[in-house]
Amino acid sequence: MKNLFRRENEEVEPYDPEVHGILSEFTGVEGYEEIERYWTSEPYVFIVILYNEDRNDHIYYVVEPSLSDFEQVFLTEIKDRLHNELLVEDIDETEDKEEVLEKEIREIIKDYAIEITPAMLEKVFYYIKRDFIKFGKIDPLMNDSSIEDVSGNGHSKPIFLYHRAYQNIATNIIFEEKELDSFIIQLAQKSGKHISVADPMVDATMPDGSRIQMTLGVSVTTHGSTFTIRKFSEDPITPVDLLKWGTFSPECMAYLWLCIENNKSLIYAGGTASGKTSSLNAVSLFIPEKAKIISLEDTRELKLPHPNWIPGMTRDSFTADDRGSVDMYDLLKAALRQRPEYLLVGEVRGKEALTLFQAMSTGHTTFSTMHADSVPSAIHRLENPPISVPRNMIQALDIMCIQAQTYSMGKRVRRNLKVVEIIDIDPNTRNVRTNDVFAWDSSTDTFNRTGDSKALMDIRMRRGWGAMDVNRELANRQRILEYMVDNDIEDFKQISGIINAYQSTPEKVLKELDLL
Incomplete structure (x- = not known):
């Protein structure tokens, strides 16, 4: 009892790696050699990339704080106690969640007559914050900026991800069946959605803005519950990023800048993960600063710096008979009454496309994306059900960019294969006439100007x-874009500031950047 009272008044000192030792250690995996190591959340989590030459196999190995058997039991006990405490306690919503958890944990450990070291307490803090307010076992993956997609393909299988440097790679994270079902339900709730055996498929936007598709149980996916996360970048992709990655050439980007500023409508077409939405978000920075913009999406992906912008999102129904649902068509009808100068539609795939093309025909500038791998296949999709846009209306579209995830110099890259202008309808053959303005040469990884431009x-x-x-306008814009690339200007606000300043005072900007 004396020991218990003594510990009640004793505070555990703050953890210091230099004094109390490191929390996470990696001893290696047999048959694999370490080729890279980096922190994602220092001093708690680091990533080790392993490689087996014989099998040509990479592993993305997550190293988290190691727990002894006793620490594991103690952590489970604290979690159970914490659940009960938080259920009955009235917590101020404005308080920092991490601070609330730390305070509660410190109160709970006073009841235990055991010696708690700073390192042990820090491990408890890490795992409880990870599981209670962050993303659980996949939290290290969500903190890694080099990851694009995270895929859970069922229970007892490793989580896979798409890494910018190593492409598709397996991880050492595995969920058991009940654990995975519970995790999926938790993820859905955090995203403001409901998932159940009766309604086992859900699309949602996660708290950090990432897109997630989930299935629950074995009724629709035989290996158990699944999830696929398309990660959201906190810093939106800019035209400078696309130029650095080689997706576009500076000349092509200058052409798009001039066209967008002068109200030319645009569609990005390409396959899955070809970078359509990223490119759409990037070129949207070329929209004049004060222009009224309305964006319509199923899950929130677009992020613009413009002050006169209304971001719209579809909504699922609250009831079994679809009451309360707001689909893309409803949003688009409402948007046209809001007098937009620029309409951004996340993806055209149904009856809303007809309204979109009607908006184009009546003078609204519209940007959108669609799944198609070439101009003929895009036109074919637009003309046939379920989209069914009449051929005469297709000529209201000015520019179509074809994007793809392809290979160049042995590396997987995203490239804008073609920039094509829709000219008109041939009066004799009734075919849509198009004009290629820029084309990508795969052998040299360069972009070539292939024809004159009707838009210009x-x-x-x-x-x-x-x-x-x-020609002078195109050259000036190209020089500004090249200047930003050469000088590593990556800040989203700084880039949009230079673009907006050029639109209002071009001579002043050229002089300030010493480009005259």
């Missing part, structure tokens, strides 16, 4: 410019 000719007529004026 329209801009000349509208602005009263001569050929020299258009």
Whole structure:
């Protein structure tokens, strides 16, 4: 009893790695050699990339704080106690969740007449915060900026991910069946959705903005519950990023800048994970700063710096008979009454496309994405059910960019294969006439200007410019983009600031950047 009272008044000193030792250790995996190691959450979690030459196999190995048998039992006990405490306690919503948990844990451990070291307490803090307010076992993956997708393909199977450097790679994270079902239900609740055996498939936006698709149980996926996360970048992708990655050439990006500023409508077409939405978000920075923008999406992905922007999102129904649902068509109808200058639609795939093309025909500038691997297949999809846009309306679209995930110099890359302009309908054959403006050469990984531009000719007529004026504008914009790439200007706000400043005072910007 004396020991218990003594510990009640004793505070555990703050953890210091230099004094109390490291929390996470890696001793290696037989048959694999370590080729890279980096922290994702120092001093708790680091990642080790392992490689087996004989099997040509990589492993993404997550190293978290190691727990002894006693520490494991103690952590389980604290978690159970914490669940009960939090259920009955009235907690202020404005308080920091991590601070609340730390305070509660410190109160609970006073009841135990055992010696608790700073390192042991820090491990308890880490695992409880990870499981209670973060993303549980996959939290290290969500903190790694080099990961694009995370895939859980069923229970008792390793989590796979798409890594920017190593592509598809297995991890050492595995869920058991009950653990995975519980995790999926928890993820759905954190994303503001409900998932059950009766309704086992859900699409949602996670608290950090990432997109997730989930299935529960074995009724629709025979290996058990699954989830696929398309990670959301806190810093939106910019035109400078696309140029650095080689997705576009500076000349092509300058062309898009001039076209977007002059109200040309645009569709990005490509396969899954070809970077359509990322490119759409990046080129949206070229929209004039004060223009009224309305974006419509199923899950929130677009992020713009414009102050005059309404982001719209679809909503699932609350009832079995679909009452209360708001689909893309409903959002688009409402958006057209809000007098937008620019309409951004996440993806066209149904009846909303007809309304979108009607909006284009009546003078609204629209940007969107769609799944198609070429211009003919995109037009074929647009013309046939369920989209069913009449051929005459397709000519309201100005530009189509074809994107793909492809290979160049032995590496997997995302490239804009073609920039194509829709010219008109041939009066004799009734075919849609198109004009390739830029094309990617796979053998040299370069972009070539392949033809004259109808869009630039329209801009000349509208602005009263001569050929020299258009060429000068394109050259100035290209130099500004190259300047930002060469000087490693990566800040989202700084890039949009330079773009907006050029639109209002071009001479001043060129002079400040010493480009005159």
